[in-house]
Amino acid sequence: MTAKHKATVLIVDDDQGHRTILLALINGWGYKAAGADDGTKAVTLAREKPFDLILMDVRMADMGGIEALKEIKAYNPSIPILIMTAYSNVESAVEAIKAGAYDYLTKPLDFDVLRLTMERALEHVSLKAENQELRQRLVSSFDPKNIVGRSEAMRRLMETVAMVAPSEATVLITGQSGTGKELIAKAIHFNSPRKNGPLVTVNCAALSETLLESELFGHEKGAFTGADKRREGRFMQANKGTIFLDEIGEISSAMQAKLLRVIQEREIQRVGSDNALRVDVRIVAATNRDLKAEVEAGRFRQDLYYRLNVMTLTVPPLRDRGEDVPLLAMHFLHKFAEANRKVAKGFTPQAMDMLLKYDWPGNVRELENAVERAVVLMPGDFVTEKELPLSVNQEKAHEEQNANQLIERGPAEILPLEAVEREAILAALEVTGGNKTEAAKQLGITRKTLLAKLQR
Incomplete structure (x- = not known):
């Protein structure tokens, strides 16, 4: 001021x-x-x-x-x-x-x-x-009503989030990689009584067992080589707030036992210390594994599973919420157009059709990456099918596969004349953007001859 x-x-x-x-x-x-x-x-x-x-x-x-x-x-x-x-x-x-x-x-x-x-x-x-x-604004952006999606599956999920968030219950979020589990964790935190406290995220799969223990619980000076000073762990950093344990299914059995004690006693011990410290945190965990199957296989503790599984939310894969694809695509389009200082008005009908027909094995994360790539490459105001990745643009991928097959055949292989003509015509149409008059000129034939060959 x-x-x-x-x-x-x-x-x-x-x-x-x-x-x-x-x-x-x-x-x-x-x-x-x-x-x-x-x-x-x-x-x-x-x-x-x-x-x-x-x-x-x-x-x-x-x-x-x-x-x-x-x-x-x-x-x-x-x-x-x-x-x-x-x-x-x-x-x-x-x-x-x-x-x-x-x-x-x-x-x-x-x-x-x-x-x-x-x-x-x-x-x-x-x-x-x-x-x-x-x-x-951050709290508002994670309001369940503001999360992108109008499909029945997402509507039911966000209704459940709205009911679960105000409680203190431990939440387990399941779903495939890239479906947006962290987004749901944020929605829970920012719609809970703890929203003014910290939200601390830990990717359990990214750290070794030793590092994960120090990361979660902290350590005393001299507890191990390189521990030159005391360090607060993520649980203490999340005090009065929420800790989000992503990829919880990846932690070792020893860490599972230590985490179980924290959930039961609400106490932690720094590595190298005998003193227990009280913590007041809400735990939200996420996994792309089937933890029930992991319990049956003996790889995950049953008692920890039941402690985490007080409330379970399952985020649906993008292929099961196809009607959300246009909404998400436009959301990401505006986001990346602003970030890259571009004007982006939308997708061509052909490009949107490709987005809708693709099954998105990488889920929302794959769609986000595809749109970001398209925005960077787009020369005009609309994303066309040319800017989409090969995985999404199946027609282009098929054409490239055919071209690669021709190359792999090598010069020694003799192709039927009709096949050679077909590939030449397709290549000419590709180069001229489908302009038949120009393609005929490139091929050295009349437009009428080209149309006849296309018809045959």
């Missing part, structure tokens, strides 16, 4: 002359300044009007600055308060900082320092408000 926003400043000082000088000075800087001659009046005014900043003396007759600071902070902890104190009373300044003051200034005031400190305090408040707004 800067002076041009007309921030309101309350000046609290029982020295009338000093207060008058500050009022004139701060008003001259473009702020709206008001005055009070003691702490009691300052508390009353702060309750009546939301000041953007308070500049307050420590020593006042009726109520001192420290006491007034505590009362104002108890009522509205967001107001930044600058304390003014004499050089001989720096102890009071330290006490004020501990009580919640933003900063302190020593008398006689250096007005340049005062102005800079005020600007810094107001900017700090502005950034906090901006961060809160961004966080609210």
Whole structure:
């Protein structure tokens, strides 16, 4: 926040002359300044009007600055308060900082320092408000109603998410790779009472057993080679929030036992420590494995499975929610067009038809990658079939396969004349973009002859 926003400043000082000088000075800087001659009046005014900043003396007759600071902070902890104190009373300044003051200034005031400190305090408040707004947008973006998808399968899933999120229940999210399990985990967190706490994500498959234990629970200095200082684990980082354990089916049996204890006791032990630490976290786990089958095969602990499986949500594969493909494709199109500073209006009918006919074994992640690639390559306002990957563009893939087969046959193999003509005609049409007149010219024949050959 800067002076041009007309921030309101309350000046609290029982020295009338000093207060008058500050009022004139701060008003001259473009702020709206008001005055009070003691702490009691300052508390009353702060309750009546939301000041953007308070500049307050420590020593006042009726109520001192420290006491007034505590009362104002108890009522509205967001107001930044600058304390003014004499050089001989720096102890009071330290006490004020501990009580919640933003900063302190020593008398006689250096007005340049005062102005800079005020600007810094107001900017700090502005950034906090901006961060809160961004966080609210983040929460809104993970509202179950805002997640892309109108298929029956997704509608039922998001209805369940809306019911599960407000609870404290442990959640197990299942589904194939690339279906969006992490997105569902975020939706659960940001629609829960823990939404203002941290959401910590751990990819269990990416770490060895030793590293995973240290990553989850932390370690003491000297616990192992390279542990040169104490480190907080992800569980402690997620305290008062949610921890998302992705690919939970990949952890070893030893780690399964340790994780079971954490879920049961809500306690962790750093590697190299004998002390148990209490943690308050909600656990959301995800896997692309069939954990029930893993239990039956003896690879996953049954007791841990039941602890994780309090609520199970299954994210459907993209092939089972085909009607969501156009919505998702347009969502990713706008996302990547903005990121690449391009104008993208949509997909040609042929390109969208290919997206709809493809079965998407890589699910939503594969679709996202395909659209990103297309946006990078697209020369115009619309994505055409030419910009789609070969896996999606089956016709182009088939043509390339035929061309490769011709190359593999080698020059020694003699092809029937009709087959040679067919390949030459197809190649000419490909080069000319389907223009038959131009293709005939390239082949050295008349358009009528070309049409006859095409008909045959």
